[in-house]
Amino acid sequence: MPAERGTEATIAVLEGTQSSWSLMASELSVLFRRLRTWAMLLALAAIPILIAAAVKLSSHPVAPGRGPPFLDRITQNGLFVGVTAMIVSVPLFLPLTIGVVAGDTIAGEANLGTLRYLLVAPAGRVRLLLIKYASASVFCLAATLTVAAAGALAGVALFPVGPVTLLSGDTIGVGESVVRSLLIAAYIAVSLLGLSAIGLAISTFTDVPVGAMAATIVLSVVSQVADNLPQLEWLHPWLFSHYWLGFADLLRQPISWTSFGDNALLQAGYILVAGALAYGKFTSKDVLS
Amino acid sequence: MTRVWLRWLPAVLAPVALAAAALAGSYQAGAATSLPHKTAAEVIAMIGRADVHALSGTLQQSSDLGLPQLPSVGPTASQGPASVMELLSGSHTARVYMDGPAKARFQVMDMLAERDVVRNGNDLWLYNSADNSAAHMTMPAEPARSAAPHATPTPGVTTPDVVAQHFLAAVGPTTDVAVGDGTTVAGRTAYQLVIKPRSTGTLVDSVTIAVDSASGLPLGVDVRARGQAAAAFSLAFTDVSLSAPDAALFSFTPPRGAAVEEKATPQLRSLPGKTGQPKATAARPTITGTGWDAVMGLPAGTVPNDVRSAPMLAQLTQPVAGGRALTTSLATVLMLDDGRVFAGMVPLERLQAAAAAK
Numbered sequence: 001m002p003a004e005r006g007t008e009a010t011i012a013v014l015e016g017t018q019s020s021w022s023l024m025a026s027e028l029s030v031l032f033r034r035l036r037t038w039a040m041l042l043a044l045a046a047i048p049i050l051i052a053a054a055v056k057l058s059s060h061p062v063a064p065g066r067g068p069p070f071l072d073r074i075t076q077n078g079l080f081v082g083v084t085a086m087i088v089s090v091p092l093f094l095p096l097t098i099g100v101v102a103g104d105t106i107a108g109e110a111n112l113g114t115l116r117y118l119l120v121a122p123a124g125r126v127r128l129l130l131i132k133y134a135s136a137s138v139f140c141l142a143a144t145l146t147v148a149a150a151g152a153l154a155g156v157a158l159f160p161v162g163p164v165t166l167l168s169g170d171t172i173g174v175g176e177s178v179v180r181s182l183l184i185a186a187y188i189a190v191s192l193l194g195l196s197a198i199g200l201a202i203s204t205f206t207d208v209p210v211g212a213m214a215a216t217i218v219l220s221v222v223s224q225v226a227d228n229l230p231q232l233e234w235l236h237p238w239l240f241s242h243y244w245l246g247f248a249d250l251l252r253q254p255i256s257w258t259s260f261g262d263n264a265l266l267q268a269g270y271i272l273v274a275g276a277l278a279y280g281k282f283t284s285k286d287v288l289s
Numbered sequence: 290m291t292r293v294w295l296r297w298l299p300a301v302l303a304p305v306a307l308a309a310a311a312l313a314g315s316y317q318a319g320a321a322t323s324l325p326h327k328t329a330a331e332v333i334a335m336i337g338r339a340d341v342h343a344l345s346g347t348l349q350q351s352s353d354l355g356l357p358q359l360p361s362v363g364p365t366a367s368q369g370p371a372s373v374m375e376l377l378s379g380s381h382t383a384r385v386y387m388d389g390p391a392k393a394r395f396q397v398m399d400m401l402a403e404r405d406v407v408r409n410g411n412d413l414w415l416y417n418s419a420d421n422s423a424a425h426m427t428m429p430a431e432p433a434r435s436a437a438p439h440a441t442p443t444p445g446v447t448t449p450d451v452v453a454q455h456f457l458a459a460v461g462p463t464t465d466v467a468v469g470d471g472t473t474v475a476g477r478t479a480y481q482l483v484i485k486p487r488s489t490g491t492l493v494d495s496v497t498i499a500v501d502s503a504s505g506l507p508l509g510v511d512v513r514a515r516g517q518a519a520a521a522f523s524l525a526f527t528d529v530s531l532s533a534p535d536a537a538l539f540s541f542t543p544p545r546g547a548a549v550e551e552k553a554t555p556q557l558r559s560l561p562g563k564t565g566q567p568k569a570t571a572a573r574p575t576i577t578g579t580g581w582d583a584v585m586g587l588p589a590g591t592v593p594n595d596v597r598s599a600p601m602l603a604q605l606t607q608p609v610a611g612g613r614a615l616t617t618s619l620a621t622v623l624m625l626d627d628g629r630v631f632a633g634m635v636p637l638e639r640l641q642a643a644a645a646a647k
Contacts, residue, residue: 076546168396252403256398273300273304279296284293284296
């Protein structure tokens, strides 16, 4: 797709003093017109569909406590498909797609030779970093909403829908359960913001996008492995993946907002540190390509 | 060239600023506060007078008993006999809601799962989300001794209050009691009552109870073991409010599809050091010694065989002469091959001496 990207960049150069909003819009349209982005969203949508189909076609019911959490509830209530799919995709599939998008932000442009065209505007580097990060954040939200929406649709299509049992044993109506599903999607999108910032920072250090993508994904796996080692307990609250599964607190009655707040604070810290690193590298970098 | 290092300055300052903010936050949490002077007897009297009718709060419990870490990945790790064992290691978060003497809800928040105890009047419900099972019990209708919830604890609801009452019951001639520096727990100023056993025969070094300066409610309990710097057991509120919680929290109906079991009336737990408690079982435990170095002995057949032969237990215990022993920094359990079990907050030698005396 270098040709297409080149056209975008040329337009940016020709217009010269492009506003931040139109730059953001063109950035998003490039991201969401890419075949790769759609392939990743489709793969994410396939997770809840696979789960729903597997449970539907299986001849014997799932025993409680077996498989991923809530799997046994799916046959009684299709709305659990989305929740189960989100639990399944948080450790690997979502970080994988975020790693690809965030790792590509700067290094991808550098690799295609389009970075210098994007930087002709004065004070353009900080703005470009912010716009790249904003579009990666939009992808975080799009990816989690894709899983939630595909899960809801697959669940409604294949299973009965009714009141939802929360972790506390209380039941809530369908309307409130939709609100809670959206809250979970928001929680996961926030959870992935720190990883996006790390991916952006790594992306400024290299001209090889695949390297930045791989490094981001490897970091997300390392963080989760470290989170499971009791010997590193002192480190756990500082790992960006520490609260990734904490969205279960939104399925309690009453909702426990503590982990939502802690998670947001932790991700903000990572955005600050990784953002400062990205700023340091990118503003002092010799852009040759 | 000065411009280049200026651009790297935020990357250096951001982590430093975050570390400073984190340090300031943890320093503030444990800051000493000055409170009007009170003697130990006055603080104990405050706990006795505490009339807290309703509360809702979050509890943090952690144990560091010198046991090997148990695998605790996912909700499936805490089922069967392992669920008892996991209370001995690691940390837990729970929420507690109380309104009057007969309404209580206790939620142990596990990773992607939850265990609930709901009491409404004489109905007691247990719910476990990991296997979607519920159990119902009817509490014996006993006259409420007081309107405050701490007078009639609900089984399974472990608050700092309940734990503090247990240790306060041990206060006697074998114990030194003092009032330490004022502290802050869950944003409330609190007196620190330090209970120190005089006896050297026990593993307990000291028990610190944080008592809310306004209401007299125990807000936290720390138990320290001899020769261990970190608290061996600690249970404290991280936030608490003394207003009445939503009444809907106490009405529980088992969810559709849950396995519901009707259980017999719960027995009051009998703890070592607390003698004279009624026990429904025919086999009564024997208590040797008094106060902190008391040893509780259970006759053969009290502890079911499947608990004794659980693989988790085999991992944690070590073979000793005539049986197996579970040694922690705070308490010791001796399981003899003939079925008798001895337990106490004492070293293993004392348990063996008590076993040999029979």
